[in-house]
Amino acid sequence: MLRNIEHKKSEYTATRNACKLCSPLGASLAYKGIKACVPIIHGSQGCATYIRRYLISHYREPFDIASSSFSEEAAVFGGQKNLNIAISNIIEQYKPEIIGICTTCLSETIGEDLNMIISDYKAKHASEDLPEIVHSSTPSYQGTHADGFHETVKSLVAGLAKKTEPVDRINLFSGFVSPADLRHLKEIMADFSLNFSMIPDYSESVDNPNWSEYKRIPDGGTPVSEVIESANAYASVELGYVFNKGYKAGRIKNKSQEVQTAGEYLESKFNVINHQTGLPIGIKETDKFFDILEKLSGNPMPGKYEKERGRLIDAYVDGHKIMFGKKAIIYGEEDLVIGLSKFLAETGIDVVLAVTGGNSGKIKPILANSNQNGQEPMTIGDDMDFEDLADIAKDLGANIMIGNSKGYYIARELKIPLVRVGFPVHDRFGAQRIHHLSYRGTQELFDRIANALMEYKQENSAVGYKYL
Numbered sequence: 001m002l003r004n005i006e007h008k009k010s011e012y013t014a015t016r017n018a019c020k021l022c023s024p025l026g027a028s029l030a031y032k033g034i035k036a037c038v039p040i041i042h043g044s045q046g047c048a049t050y051i052r053r054y055l056i057s058h059y060r061e062p063f064d065i066a067s068s069s070f071s072e073e074a075a076v077f078g079g080q081k082n083l084n085i086a087i088s089n090i091i092e093q094y095k096p097e098i099i100g101i102c103t104t105c106l107s108e109t110i111g112e113d114l115n116m117i118i119s120d121y122k123a124k125h126a127s128e129d130l131p132e133i134v135h136s137s138t139p140s141y142q143g144t145h146a147d148g149f150h151e152t153v154k155s156l157v158a159g160l161a162k163k164t165e166p167v168d169r170i171n172l173f174s175g176f177v178s179p180a181d182l183r184h185l186k187e188i189m190a191d192f193s194l195n196f197s198m199i200p201d202y203s204e205s206v207d208n209p210n211w212s213e214y215k216r217i218p219d220g221g222t223p224v225s226e227v228i229e230s231a232n233a234y235a236s237v238e239l240g241y242v243f244n245k246g247y248k249a250g251r252i253k254n255k256s257q258e259v260q261t262a263g264e265y266l267e268s269k270f271n272v273i274n275h276q277t278g279l280p281i282g283i284k285e286t287d288k289f290f291d292i293l294e295k296l297s298g299n300p301m302p303g304k305y306e307k308e309r310g311r312l313i314d315a316y317v318d319g320h321k322i323m324f325g326k327k328a329i330i331y332g333e334e335d336l337v338i339g340l341s342k343f344l345a346e347t348g349i350d351v352v353l354a355v356t357g358g359n360s361g362k363i364k365p366i367l368a369n370s371n372q373n374g375q376e377p378m379t380i381g382d383d384m385d386f387e388d389l390a391d392i393a394k395d396l397g398a399n400i401m402i403g404n405s406k407g408y409y410i411a412r413e414l415k416i417p418l419v420r421v422g423f424p425v426h427d428r429f430g431a432q433r434i435h436h437l438s439y440r441g442t443q444e445l446f447d448r449i450a451n452a453l454m455e456y457k458q459e460n461s462a463v464g465y466k467y468l
Contacts, residue, residue: 017385019389020356023144025051026138027152029055029206031156033200035097037099038098039102042102042107043105048067061206064094064216068082098224105139135159146244171262171272172197172236173238174198177436179202179206180203181441185438235273236266238263238276241366245259277292281343283312286442312443312446320348328398329354329398329400330401331401331407333423352378352397357385358382393414401414401419405428408427417453421436
């Protein structure tokens with residue numbers, strides 16, 4: 001059962017504290033997952049500074065992101081000169097293997113033709129050994145940080161993939177998840193004896209060990225050669241239901257304009273069979289993911305994951321009295337909200353409010369029947385902001401909030417605990433090491449939620465107790 005909140009949007013016209021971040025931020029993270037790649041923000045210096053600040057605060061790592069540094073002159077006459085200088089400076093100072101350019105509101109609004117600019121640059125420097133240069137269209141007025149991430153992954157594949165000889169490999173498109181999740185996914189793929197390319201792979205490049213000397217380009221990332229060879233894989237696996245489908249929401253006039261994911265592009269262009277399933281959060285969604293891997297590898301689920309699954313079921317039973325009947329508010333990227341909602345339904349927690357800044361139109365039909373307990377109706381809001389969330393949440397009697405740091409002031413006002421997941425997490429340490437995925441990540445989330453509820457009850461008890 002769903003509550004209707006359509007009337008809320010008619011009370012004002014401005015967005016107030018959007019429940020999303022900008023598309024070029026997601027694009028920059030995707031580029032950081034390609035080996036020896038330096039991103040360029042084609043727009044104002046302020047855009048690059050904002051994005052660096054947000055990424056550094058979450059991952060606790062340096063983020064070198066270049067900018068074409070639009071001035072008033074560039075905004076009027078075009079930014080080609082600025083971008084040419086930026087590319088040349090990066091090549092001279094960083095010696096990258098690939099440069100990834102993402103557009104901003106300003107460069108998109110004045111109609112910059114990136115294909116023409118890049119072609120012209122390559123022609124003028126034809127005698128030089130240039131790195132690969134790719135670009136993605138990611139204006140902030142179109143889509144969220146998750147949309148920008150997925151659109152950039154698709155652009156990387158569309159710009160680089162070439163059909164040659166078949167390779168014994170699958171492509172894994174894991175989505176906007178934590179470096180710890182990426183490392184765990186790689187462990188799972190190896191345990192199934194699958195050869196794979198993770199595109200992109202920022203598990204090391206944004207979560208490095210301590211350096212004795214500063215590195216302008218961090219280690220790690222998917223080699224460019226593997227992105228090129230993605231057209232020759234025998235299958236792709238994509239984790240998510242929404243991906244970049246909200247990228248052009250409301251602007252698609254006919255089927256030919258439909259947004260493709262990276263996996264869909266490879267399937268339509270090169271006949272690489274694509275398998276899509278949701279983020280593997282919770283038992284049912286993780287089972288779906290493991291079923292795909294069993295079919296692709298021809299191997300059964302490794303024993304250690306059977307044990308992890310069994311321990312998770314045991315935890316559900318043990319924690320039932322803590323979780324059942326509690327009310328949760330969740331928010332964040334669309335695919336994360338879908339995964340969390342399906343997981344919480346398994347635990348006995350009722351999601352009374354699920355909010356996202358995305359606008360794909362997919363989240364409501366997917367979540368319509370996910371409150372399996374049927375105790376409370378669910379309010380689902382897309383294209384929402386945090387002021388919407390705060391207004392609606394006051395009357396729901398929620399026991400817990402689950403989402404990123406941007407919702408903390410609401411949890412504080414409601415006097416309920418906040419379990420921090422997703423992006424960004426700026427007011428706690430170790431965000432890059434949060435597990436969300438598979439039986440292991442679900443177990444950690446379950447424990448964190450259960451302990452947050454127990455701690456709240458203990459701290460607000462009239463009787464001091466130390467045994468439950």
